[in-house]
Amino acid sequence: MGLSIGLVGLPNVGKSTTFNALTKAQNAEAANYPFCTIEPNKAVVPVPDKRLEALANIVHPERIQYSTLDFVDIAGLVKGASKGEGLGNKFLSNIRETEVILQIVRCFEDGNIVHTEGSIDPLRDVEIIETELILADIETLQNRIERLKKQAKNDKKAQAMVDLATELSEHLADNNLARSFAKKDDELYTELMREVRLLTAKEIMYGANVDEAGLLEDNEHVQVLRAHAIAQQCEVIKLCAKIEEELVGLDEAEREEFLRDLGVEESGLEQIIRKGFDKLGLMSYFTAGVKEVRAWTIRKNTTAPKAAAVIHNDFEKGFIRAEVIAYEDFITCKGEAGAKEAGKMRLEGKEYIVQDGDVMHFRFNV
Numbered sequence: 001m002g003l004s005i006g007l008v009g010l011p012n013v014g015k016s017t018t019f020n021a022l023t024k025a026q027n028a029e030a031a032n033y034p035f036c037t038i039e040p041n042k043a044v045v046p047v048p049d050k051r052l053e054a055l056a057n058i059v060h061p062e063r064i065q066y067s068t069l070d071f072v073d074i075a076g077l078v079k080g081a082s083k084g085e086g087l088g089n090k091f092l093s094n095i096r097e098t099e100v101i102l103q104i105v106r107c108f109e110d111g112n113i114v115h116t117e118g119s120i121d122p123l124r125d126v127e128i129i130e131t132e133l134i135l136a137d138i139e140t141l142q143n144r145i146e147r148l149k150k151q152a153k154n155d156k157k158a159q160a161m162v163d164l165a166t167e168l169s170e171h172l173a174d175n176n177l178a179r180s181f182a183k184k185d186d187e188l189y190t191e192l193m194r195e196v197r198l199l200t201a202k203e204i205m206y207g208a209n210v211d212e213a214g215l216l217e218d219n220e221h222v223q224v225l226r227a228h229a230i231a232q233q234c235e236v237i238k239l240c241a242k243i244e245e246e247l248v249g250l251d252e253a254e255r256e257e258f259l260r261d262l263g264v265e266e267s268g269l270e271q272i273i274r275k276g277f278d279k280l281g282l283m284s285y286f287t288a289g290v291k292e293v294r295a296w297t298i299r300k301n302t303t304a305p306k307a308a309a310v311i312h313n314d315f316e317k318g319f320i321r322a323e324v325i326a327y328e329d330f331i332t333c334k335g336e337a338g339a340k341e342a343g344k345m346r347l348e349g350k351e352y353i354v355q356d357g358d359v360m361h362f363r364f365n366v
Contacts (some may be wrong), residue, residue: 003071004042005276007207008124011116013106014209014241019073022242022269037111047284048270051327051357055286056293058335062079065294067284069277072098076347092136092199100203100279102272103129104227104241107221108211119249122225126206133199134172135269140196141169164188165196172200177203203279207272208238215240215365216263237273239268286327287311288336304352308362318364322348327357 007022009015023043025037044230045068047168056064074094095101105122106115129289134241145165164183171181177200184201191199206229208214208222218226220239229236247255247267259267277283285307296310303323308315325336329344336359339345354360 003282004072004098005100005101005102005280006072006095007104007242008074008075008095008129009104010128012307013104013115014111014127015104016041016073017208017241017245018104018209018239018269019071021241021248022071024271025294043073044068045071045273047273047295049284052166052286052293053294054331055288055327055359057330059288059293061288061290061293063292065292066276067282067295067297069273069280073092074098092132095199096131096197098202100205100276101199102205102276103224104205104207104209107208107219107225107238110211120221121134121230122208122221126228129175130200131175134175134177137178137196137200138169140198141165142195144192145169153215160188161192165192172228175339177201179205180232204232204234205272205275205279206234206236208236209241210238212240212243212262214238215243220254222274233359236267237271237275239272244269277291280325283333283354284356285356285358285360288330288359298354298357302354303361304348304354304360305350307354307360308364311362314366315362315364318366319350320363322352322362324348324352324361326355327359331361 005142007015007019018040023041023045043259046068049066050094052064052066072094103126105125106120107122109120117128145162149161152162164186167183168178168181168189178198179183179201181189204293206225208225210219210222213219214222218238222236226236242255243262244267247258247269248357250258255267259265281300282297283300284297287294287296294308298307300308304324305319308319308322324346325333325339328340330336333339333342333344336345
């Protein structure tokens with residue numbers, strides 16, 4: 001669907017190691033020095049969803065097809081990136097192309113891995129990254145304001161846009177993110193965002209990279225990061241990038257045992273993928289047949305014809321009805337036949353809003 005999550009962070013915080021594990025491929029070189037990642041690495045990652053396995057246990061298909069997410073590993077930012085320091089301008093443009101930012105923050109001590117700032121301080125690291133994003137956004141807004149002023153002489157809407165953009169620029173100058181701007185729900189703000197695509201207007205998740213001991217109990221670094229995230233209305237996902245890499249080569253049973261031994265139920269990367277999927281405003285509906293059990297990715301609040309178009313445009317053009325079984329009913333009734341018999345299959349029309357986990361079959365005529 002062309003939606004992606006960008007991994008950002010200072011050099012040597014575990015960002016590329018996280019990406020390596022996340023994509024199950026060592027295609028982002030992880031090295032103990034800054035700027036080892038220069039071109040953004042991109043990968044398509046399956047979204048873990050145990051519901052698909054449950055459906056497959058009933059249907060016994062030839063294959064299972066998961067929803068996917070695009071992840072982009074963007075090289076480490078440094079102070080002055082907004083002014084072109086390091087490889088700044090290029091990195092900022094890479095971030096602009098993503099929809100959600102996952103900021104990897106180092107929350108562990110290890111004298112063998114150098115930190116570009118000389119010490120471990122999550123809030124300082126977050127501030128460095130977000131200050132550079134804010135400065136870049138201010139410059140973007142100022143350029144837009146100058147162009148709008150020329151139109152505003154004879155255009156009331158352009159003047160209103162100038163006023164809004166100026167107010168937003170002042171909000172940013174006070175070291176605030178655009179996503180906390182009081183007027184972000186205004187129609188004019190939405191129009192402005194389409195034009196300027198501010199970096200700090202994006203959803204942000206923090207990935208707290210800890211050592212093994214930090215997985216069970218939050219260390220002081222994680223506690224500080226969580227407090228900051230609450231203030232920013234962002235999520236913190238705790239992970240140990242080193243352990244996530246070790247999990248890559250294990251089969252499902254071995255992974256579950258490994259995680260059980262660590263005392264955690266779900267890996268940090270699974271949480272990142274699942275929560276990232278939600279932050280992008282995405283959900284899945286299912287088709288279940290002997291050839292394939294498959295998750296189809298759609299935006300939340302999508303109508304049945306639009307959901308059908310994800311499979312094929314003809315399904316939307318000739319849409320008649322959708323046969324719908326709620327996931328829970330499909331499992332409880334042990335499949336389509338049982339759901340029909342129990343009266344759990346519904347026929348829905350063009351106005352139906354697809355629900356997460358719906359098992360669907362489309363009737364169409366072209």
